[in-house]
Amino acid sequence: MNQLDESLLSAIPPFRRLDRAQIREILDLATPARFDERQAIFEEGAEASRFYLLLDGVIRVIRTTPGGDQIIVLHIAAGQLFGIAPALGHDTYPATATAAGECLVLGWPVRLWPTFVEKYQGFATETYKVVGERIDEMNNRIVELATQAVEQRVACALLRMLNQTGKKVDNGIEITFPITRANISEMTGTTLHTVSRLLSAWEKQGILESARRHIVVTDPHRLVQLSTSAA
Amino acid sequence: MNQLDESLLSAIPPFRRLDRAQIREILDLATPARFDERQAIFEEGAEASRFYLLLDGVIRVIRTTPGGDQIIVLHIAAGQLFGIAPALGHDTYPATATAAGECLVLGWPVRLWPTFVEKYQGFATETYKVVGERIDEMNNRIVELATQAVEQRVACALLRMLNQTGKKVDNGIEITFPITRANISEMTGTTLHTVSRLLSAWEKQGILESARRHIVVTDPHRLVQLSTSAA
DNA sequence: CGCCGTCTTGACTCGCCTCAACCTCGGTGG
DNA sequence: CCACCGAGGTTGAGGCGAGTCAAGACGGCG
Numbered sequence: 001m002n003q004l005d006e007s008l009l010s011a012i013p014p015f016r017r018l019d020r021a022q023i024r025e026i027l028d029l030a031t032p033a034r035f036d037e038r039q040a041i042f043e044e045g046a047e048a049s050r051f052y053l054l055l056d057g058v059i060r061v062i063r064t065t066p067g068g069d070q071i072i073v074l075h076i077a078a079g080q081l082f083g084i085a086p087a088l089g090h091d092t093y094p095a096t097a098t099a100a101g102e103c104l105v106l107g108w109p110v111r112l113w114p115t116f117v118e119k120y121q122g123f124a125t126e127t128y129k130v131v132g133e134r135i136d137e138m139n140n141r142i143v144e145l146a147t148q149a150v151e152q153r154v155a156c157a158l159l160r161m162l163n164q165t166g167k168k169v170d171n172g173i174e175i176t177f178p179i180t181r182a183n184i185s186e187m188t189g190t191t192l193h194t195v196s197r198l199l200s201a202w203e204k205q206g207i208l209e210s211a212r213r214h215i216v217v218t219d220p221h222r223l224v225q226l227s228t229s230a231a
Numbered sequence: 232m233n234q235l236d237e238s239l240l241s242a243i244p245p246f247r248r249l250d251r252a253q254i255r256e257i258l259d260l261a262t263p264a265r266f267d268e269r270q271a272i273f274e275e276g277a278e279a280s281r282f283y284l285l286l287d288g289v290i291r292v293i294r295t296t297p298g299g300d301q302i303i304v305l306h307i308a309a310g311q312l313f314g315i316a317p318a319l320g321h322d323t324y325p326a327t328a329t330a331a332g333e334c335l336v337l338g339w340p341v342r343l344w345p346t347f348v349e350k351y352q353g354f355a356t357e358t359y360k361v362v363g364e365r366i367d368e369m370n371n372r373i374v375e376l377a378t379q380a381v382e383q384r385v386a387c388a389l390l391r392m393l394n395q396t397g398k399k400v401d402n403g404i405e406i407t408f409p410i411t412r413a414n415i416s417e418m419t420g421t422t423l424h425t426v427s428r429l430l431s432a433w434e435k436q437g438i439l440e441s442a443r444r445h446i447v448v449t450d451p452h453r454l455v456q457l458s459t460s461a462a
Numbered sequence: 463c464g465c466c467g468t469c470t471t472g473a474c475t476c477g478c479c480t481c482a483a484c485c486t487c488g489g490t491g492g
Numbered sequence: 493c494c495a496c497c498g499a500g501g502t503t504g505a506g507g508c509g510a511g512t513c514a515a516g517a518c519g520g521c522g
Binding site: 063065066089124128136139146147 | 374
């Protein structure tokens with residue numbers, strides 16, 4: 001087993017209040033793993049055997065309807081815990097987690113969860129703060145889906161990704177992981193055709209630039225306008 | 232202060248594992264309150280000063296968009312904790328809670344939250360289980376809003392209310408609190424006109440009976456069919 | 463009795479989905 | 493090196509679901 005460096009965890013909220021020795025303990029219990037794009041970390045409905053920390057990359061959380069269409073529930077950015085079903089009294093995963101791009105994760109067996117909560121100061125509190133943020137995000141999406149038109153929803157989806165994983169580049173802000181029109185349609189409850197039309201239009205207006213599976217937003221401010229006003 | 236009976240709490244999950252003396256302690260710290268229909272228990276954005284247990288009635292959780300339209304995030308049935316912002320690292324309430332019908336609640340100051348979690352065996356675990364269930368429900372609604380047509384969404388909304396607070400009556404299952412067409416439209420992201428048309432049609436087909444602000448579903452099975460299939 | 467909140471119903475409109483055809487890129491194998 | 497192929501993307505035409513506009517009925521409450 002290759003030795004993991006303590007600095008990996010020391011800046012991450014759930015572990016921030018821990019000392020070096022504690023972090024060492026935790027790291028020694030972890031199993032690191034690499035996942036390629038599109039690889040699943042765990043599947044919806046499977047027994048929740050491990051919980052994870054995303055060290056690098058982006059995780060795409062997906063649910064599949066009985067009817068067969070997929071929808072993207074949320075994206076998870078580096079530094080966040082995921083697959084924390086045990087924290088919420090679940091014994092199976094409620095959704096599928098796949099690597100949106102190449103990912104580096106640490107995993108622990110669920111049986112360690114109670115120990116972590118009990119033993120490590122602030123772990124529970126910080127974790128539930130993250131849960132709270134996810135709930136907020138879900139709430140916002142519900143409101144969005146219920147009240148806004150497709151154009152605004154797509155704008156919101158882009159902005160959300162920019163905020164969570166956007167990286168500044170010379171001509172704007174870039175979405176750091178591969179993303180297709182179809183993906184965006186699965187996030188917004190629309191079709192890839194409509195998304196394609198919208199992005200084409202926005203590209204003509206100079207709001208963004210896109211190559212295949214790759215988007216750079218050059219005028220985020222404009223996108224914010226689009227996301228809020230119906231005009 | 233009128234003395235509250237211990238049996239109020241002994242059957243409710245977060246308190247189930249506690250003994251009589253502990254429940255007594257908790258009750259003595261609680262402030263009981265009654266709310267009339269449409270009265271707000273707390274408002275979105277307000278400082279989260281208390282958390283609550285719903286003893287009787289139904290709570291309607293509402294969010295208001297910048298654009299001014301309201302959407303109903305979820306309903307809370309008797310026996311559930313709500314306003315548990317502190318558990319999720321919030322210091323303001325993320326939504327408004329109003330009484331869907333007459334309600335009886337117990338309230339505690341948030342500063343007691345950490346004490347409850349620490350002192351009472353199983354309180355935290357059971358509470359987070361409830362949080363997990365709410366997350367599931369929200370997830371389902373997201374999928375629903377993103378993939379299903381209006382008719383199916385309305386059917387789902389009705390079924391959800393039946394499951395949570397439905398009461399058997401001689402000719403079917405009744406929704407136990409006052410509910411308008413407009414309310415249903417706020418739950419499903421549609422208009423009261425469309426809801427009205429759907430309910431009229433269903434009433435003609437013998438699936439339900441409705442008076443003003445009052446619905447009895449006479450053929451739940453049929454409603455399940457409608458909620459799943461596009462036909 | 464008159465008002466207001468609730469509900470109904472019709473007619474029209476339009477946003478977005480569906481259907482369909484085609485293009486472009488990037489990888490793979492002969 | 494090129495031919496092929498599949499995934500990803502674009503764009504047009506047409507239709508329908510559901511929103512909007514409009515008018516009114518019903519019932520309860522002050």
